Amino acid sequence: MILSRDTLCDLYKAMIIIRLFEESLVEPILSGEVHTPCHLCSGQEAIAVGLCKALSQDDYIFGNHRSHGHFLAKGGSLRALAAEIYCRETGCSRGRGGSMHLIDPTVGMLGSAPIVAGTISLAVGAALASSIRKDGRISVSFLGDGATGEGVLYESLNFAALKKLPIIFACENNLYATHMPIRECRVNRPIRKIAEPFGIDNHEVDGNNILQVYDKVQQAAEACRKGSGPVFMEFLTYRYRGHVGPDDNVQGLHMDLRPQEELAHWLEKDPIQRLERYIREHHVMDELELQSFKREAENEVQDAKAYAESSARPRIEEITRYVFA
């Protein structure tokens, strides 16, 4: 598959914005300026971006607790994300939700929530809505490897298969669920095989290779749209940061629970550097252009944070605004 220069630039820029934004949160989290629990997705950008860019704006996605990247990749505003993380009135959830409740229905981002597996069935429901309306949309459920422990996933797989719903179950397997390595959570079989007994088409994808992600998702989305039923995709990846916040801050010790060699191994497979290499090798952009992309991204991140910091906080008089019962 040969991608156009525009598409490659688009993928590249979206990934670096996410990376720079996530990394820009490290300081404010450590200094206490940002309180809301932030599950950073540094290292996993290629999945959010490659997948969302292979969808159309009308398609739906649902996220989980680690959804800054999902939100941005689907077209959510960087300013609105930053403002939500700073819990400001201008945030995408008006400061009521924080980092774990990101939404922008205008771009098909129907929400994210930290109850593990809590949004899987909701994504099935959005696909059901599309299938009833025959509107040609597809729906994507982002879930972690940890979510494969929850029963609702299997109920959702069965129902989606039974009704041939247009949904992609996008499992980001980063090998850990909080402090638990995957080998302590499930028997050693590829996650994607859980789709097999339901007759659901399933694929393993290198989640750190954005070109592969983009290509495989395009194919899956096309199949879904044609009515051939759900697709399960397992993306192999790794998060660079702690489960929540910059590191696994166990009892005040800023450390990572995972082996350092493992992290080093994955840093070598960095999705952004890989795309950069590809771009260089294929002379898509020259060094100057790459640098200017980075500067632009950095400026956008700075702008978004300045916007967030200068935005008003929700007012206490409005605490019950949006309460209806």
Place this chain on the structure above:
Amino acid sequence: MSLHRKLSYSLAINEALHQVMSMDPSVFLIGQGVKSPWYVGNTARGLIEEFGENRVIDTPVSENGITGAAVGAAIAGMKPVVVHPRIDFMMYAMDPIINEAANWFYMNGGRANVPVVFWGIINRRGEQAAQHSQALHALFAHIPGLKVVMPATAHDAKGLMVAAIQDPNPVVFVDERLLYGLEGPVPQEIYHVEIGKGCLRRQGKDVTIVAVSLMVHEAIKATQELIDDDIDAEVIDLRTIKPLDRELIIHSVNKTGRLVVVDVGWRSFGISGEIAALVAEASFETLKAPILRVALPDCPAPASVMLENGYYPSARDIVQAVRRIM
């Protein structure tokens, strides 16, 4: 002397688990994070080293299945403690808790009891928002067949954990993360705090403040301020919310004639309304003023700290409520 020994709330729970588990091989701990201090604080400290992975079981993220397994193990003669590091996660386990465990003994004509502890931790504040800060104790208290305890002190955290484990029936143990660092006297030896018994934290003659968990401390703070107004408030720490210590509450209200109920949960359909109803039924004629409630507004937990500050009531709200009925 044992009386002067101090322990934090979380280590008091830890000591209860150590002591009960070494006394009774049928007790085991299961749930997310029991092998890592990252999750349940130090409540599980040293347990895996002492009792092994056979009896201290960290689990996949599978609340429904794991809680059901705990219930089944209890029916089969074990005494499981199943921990949910946030009570919000326990919502996936409502079926085994409510439909199965709570009803099992009654619907089987008393043929099999279910000695299980469902331990759920409330984690309010921290801009964590609606799914990570909920106080859901009243849901469980509504169900016939569940006892619900909510310790406010390190002493009671240990004593109620011991009592909950030793109880032949399902007990929901609800604690509060913000109390984990709180130190208090905790006897070294094993003891239990009777389920269904509250206690007087302060004697007074003018008004009764009934409080639970974290709010007991706010109530005590409030009494200090009320002294300046010449108001002598009595504070009851419920400790158990189901079954309620009716005698203690009614006896106190009969003496003071005034009641303010302070809950960590929402205002509507919660324990504050239950206690108000109980007093209205049992001693309406002794009341000198309306019963007031201090509780969370009927609103999901907001993220923004500005909203959180207005959301969670404090001693000031209790003082204001008391002043209104004096």
